Amino acid sequence: MADTSRFEQGMATRRSVLGDTYVDGATARKTPFDEDFQSFITEAAWGTVWSRPGLSKRERSMLTVALLAAMGHDEELAMHVRATANTGATPDDIKEALLHVAVYAGVPAANRAFRIAKEELAKRGGGDK
Structure with missing residues (x-):
């Protein structure tokens, strides 16, 4: 189950770094097979690590x-x-x-x-x- 707030923060950070075109493409290519993986990287990489305040x-x-x-x-x-x-x-x-x-x-x-x-x-x- 996705952490909605972490996912939303991750998606916002992911879009600000990679751009809407890239993220929209990745989202469009998402399938049931990799849906959980896409949620995981959005929450963990983008919503947790990339969203931390310690580094720019x-x-x-x-x-x-x-x-x-x-x-x-x-x-x-x-x-x-x-x-x-x-x-x-x-x-x-x-x-x-x-x-x-x-x-x-x-x-x-x-x-x-x-x-x-x-x-x-x-x-x-x-x-x-």
């Missing part, structure tokens, strides 16, 4: 980019690089986060992440930094 959306965005890059989650990394347009994290912020990935998670992970970030930033005209 910019800071959470930079952490998320670094973690996804370090773990090799390319599709999610691309999505969160796109989301930086909504969180205030700049291309320079992304670059600094990925330099940390190179030191702490390895050059191959950072190399792949830089490629993905450059592609995503170029799509919005900001990948030349």
Whole structure:
């Protein structure tokens, strides 16, 4: 059973970070098979962690980019690089986060992440930094 207030907060945060177009698409693709999973990530990731007051959306965005890059989650990394347009994290912020990935998670992970970030930033005209 969903926690309505946590779900509503999560949906609001999710929309503010990922944008209405992305969230509307994810919602439209939801099926009975993944409905519980979609509720879980909206409540847990977006309604609990991303909605906490301790860090700004910019800071959470930079952490998320670094973690996804370090773990090799390319599709999610691309999505969160796109989301930086909504969180205030700049291309320079992304670059600094990925330099940390190179030191702490390895050059191959950072190399792949830089490629993905450059592609995503170029799509919005900001990948030349």
